[in-house]
Amino acid sequence: MDTAFLLRILPVLLEGLEITVALTGFALVGAAIGGLVVVAGRRSRFAAVRAVTIAYIDVMRNTPVLVQIFILYFGLPEIGLYPEAFACGVIALVLQNSAYAGEIYRAGIESVNRTQTEAALSLGMLPRRALFDIVLPQALRRVLPVLGNQAVVILKDSSIASTISVTELTQAGKLLLDRSAAPYETFFMMAALYLAMAAIILAAMRLLAWRFPVRT
Amino acid sequence: MKLTVLTYMAWGASVTVMLAAAVILLSSVLGMGLALTRLYAWPPLRVLAAGYALVTRGIPLLVLLIGCYFSLPYLGITLPVYAAAIVVMGFYFAAYMGEVFRGALMAVPRTQWDAGRSVGFRSLQNFRIVILPQARRLCVAPFLNSSLSVVKNTSLISAIGGWELFSTGREIGERTGELYYLICFPLARLASYVERHSHA
Numbered sequence: 001m002d003t004a005f006l007l008r009i010l011p012v013l014l015e016g017l018e019i020t021v022a023l024t025g026f027a028l029v030g031a032a033i034g035g036l037v038v039v040a041g042r043r044s045r046f047a048a049v050r051a052v053t054i055a056y057i058d059v060m061r062n063t064p065v066l067v068q069i070f071i072l073y074f075g076l077p078e079i080g081l082y083p084e085a086f087a088c089g090v091i092a093l094v095l096q097n098s099a100y101a102g103e104i105y106r107a108g109i110e111s112v113n114r115t116q117t118e119a120a121l122s123l124g125m126l127p128r129r130a131l132f133d134i135v136l137p138q139a140l141r142r143v144l145p146v147l148g149n150q151a152v153v154i155l156k157d158s159s160i161a162s163t164i165s166v167t168e169l170t171q172a173g174k175l176l177l178d179r180s181a182a183p184y185e186t187f188f189m190m191a192a193l194y195l196a197m198a199a200i201i202l203a204a205m206r207l208l209a210w211r212f213p214v215r216t
Numbered sequence: 217m218k219l220t221v222l223t224y225m226a227w228g229a230s231v232t233v234m235l236a237a238a239v240i241l242l243s244s245v246l247g248m249g250l251a252l253t254r255l256y257a258w259p260p261l262r263v264l265a266a267g268y269a270l271v272t273r274g275i276p277l278l279v280l281l282i283g284c285y286f287s288l289p290y291l292g293i294t295l296p297v298y299a300a301a302i303v304v305m306g307f308y309f310a311a312y313m314g315e316v317f318r319g320a321l322m323a324v325p326r327t328q329w330d331a332g333r334s335v336g337f338r339s340l341q342n343f344r345i346v347i348l349p350q351a352r353r354l355c356v357a358p359f360l361n362s363s364l365s366v367v368k369n370t371s372l373i374s375a376i377g378g379w380e381l382f383s384t385g386r387e388i389g390e391r392t393g394e395l396y397y398l399i400c401f402p403l404a405r406l407a408s409y410v411e412r413h414s415h416a
Contacts, residue, residue, distance in 0.1 A: 062400035064368040066375075152274065159276035163375055170279055177286040184290070187283035191275045198274035 005185050009176055013189055016172025021197070023089055023158040023168055028151055030094035035101025042106055053102075060099035065157050068092040073164045089161030089168075097154055104146050108139030141214045148205030152198045159194075169193060229395050235302065236367045242306030243366070244359075247313025254318055265314070272311035278372050280304050285376040301373045305366070312362050320355035321347065360407035364400050371396070 041053030060068075072088040083091070112135050120130035162171035173190040177183055253265040284304050288295060295303070324347050332342035 058401060058404065059397065062364070062368075062404055063396045064371040066371040067396060156274075156276040159278040160372070162278065170276065170282065173279070174282055177282065181290075183283070183287035187279075187287055190279050190283065194276060194279060195271060195274040 002182060002185055005180075005182055006189055009180070009186060009189060012176060013169060013172055013186075013193060016167060016169040017193055017197075019086070019166060019168040020155075020158055020170075023086070023093070023161055023166070024151075024155045024197075026090045027093035027097060027154050027158065030090065031097035031101045031150075031154065032147075034094055034098025035105050038098050038102025039105040039109065042102060043109075057099045057103065060096050065092055065096050065160050066163060068096060069160060069164055085161070085164045085166045088164060089158065089166050093154055093157060093161075096157075097150065100150055100153075101147070104143050104150060105139065107146075108143035109135060111142055112138045137212075138215075141209075141212045144205060144209045144212070148202055148209075151201045151205065155197055155201060156194070225395060229399065232367065232370050232396075233399065235298065235370045235373065236363070238302045239305040239309060239366050239370070240363050242302065243309035243313045246306060246310035247315075248317055250310055250314030251317035251321060254314065255321055269311040269314055272308055277305065277308050277369055278375060280308055281372055281376050297373070297377050301370075301376065305369065305373075309362065309366055309369075312365070313359070316355050316358045316362055317351070319358065320351040323354050324350045357407050357411040360403055360410065364403045364407065367399055367403065368396065 038053060038057065041049050042057070044050050044053070069088055069092040072083065072092055073085060076083055076088075116134055116138065117127075117130050120134040121127065125133070158168060159170040161168055162174060165171065167175075169190060173186050176186045180186060250265050250269065254262050254269075257265070281301065281304055284300060285297075288300060328346055328350065329342060332346040333339075337345060
């Protein structure tokens with residue numbers, strides 16, 4: 001392995017990394033919020049809302065991100081919308097991962113004992129306040145590790161945006177692979193950068209889990 | 217849709233199913249090896265297996281597929297796209313399958329080992345007769361979920377020039393999503409059914 005070459009390609013890959021970080025960041029925030037919408041719909045009073053939400057979750061979880069990205073990028077122009085590739089990447093990641101995040105939240109909420117809600121209501125709290133102040137804090141603490149894993153999934157799936165020519169880390173690496181005769185160095189560097197980011201995400205989640213421990 | 221289009225897509229779907237089946241088979245075998253290594257092997261090997269799982273799960277599959285596609289020829293290895301894809305995905309999902317099997321094996325209460333030993337089973341017998349049947353029931357639902365993720369990820373093979381459901385679909389139109397759905401949805405339903413009905 002040629003270390004001088006590693007240093008030469010690093011700036012190119014770091015440029016790609018910036019886009020990957022942006023994609024992942026936007027998708028993370030979007031999915032965290034979208035997940036709340038999904039779980040609200042999934043637990044709605046109205047059967048129709050619940051049915052629509054369940055259908056949404058099923059469709060999103062049973063089709064590949066690649067297909068969703070392509071439908072957005074090549075399908076939307078047919079109805080007169082021309083979104084940028086980057087935006088398509090973010091939207092596809094948010095759509096798919098909101099479904100997953102919603103189910104994770106739901107698992108957390110359902111794991112909180114019903115008596116907690118009953119206790120809060122009997123103290124005179126409004127149902128909304130009981131949910132936000134009593135149930136959600138406990139639920140979110142419990143699902144932090146799972147959310148961390150899902151965040152890593154988002155990071156990894158952001159590589160799929162390379163197929164619609166977003167020059168993120170994978171695409172930057174692919175262009176280098178096309179041009180250079182040094183596949184191992186490029187491949188090694190890409191993998192190392194992804195691993196480093198996954199490690200950062202997991203460390204951040206560890207930190208959050210330590211700051212917000214599950215109390216029993 | 218014209219009949220030719222339908223047959224074209226049916227062909228793509230069958231390639232997807234066959235690829236997924238091959239990957240699931242390979243990754244299950246490797247994953248079982250990983251799980252057993254992590255749980256029962258010589259401690260340094262356990263660390264190695266844990267490291268493998270950690271590293272593999274931190275790298276996107278697409279990067280591995282592209283990386284192997286570009287670097288294998290430099291090693292003098294020229295595999296057909298499908299073969300390369302099956303091997304790469306097999307090793308990649310072995311890390312996930314390994315976690316599934318390890319989780320199931322760990323979920324069998326320790327007391328089961330003790331009980332087996334107290335009726336005179338040797339450890340291998342104990343594992344085969346007492347532990348494995350219980351673990352097998354526990355791992356069905358997570359195994360199905362991982363298999364579903366394999367099916368979805370076969371779409372990435374199109375990125376290195378493989379010719380399966382996704383690329384045939386791309387040629388034709390946007391009905392691809394529906395076909396994936398038709399393959400994945402029953403798997404998902406089966407998984408949640410098993411999850412609800414296995415009283416572990």
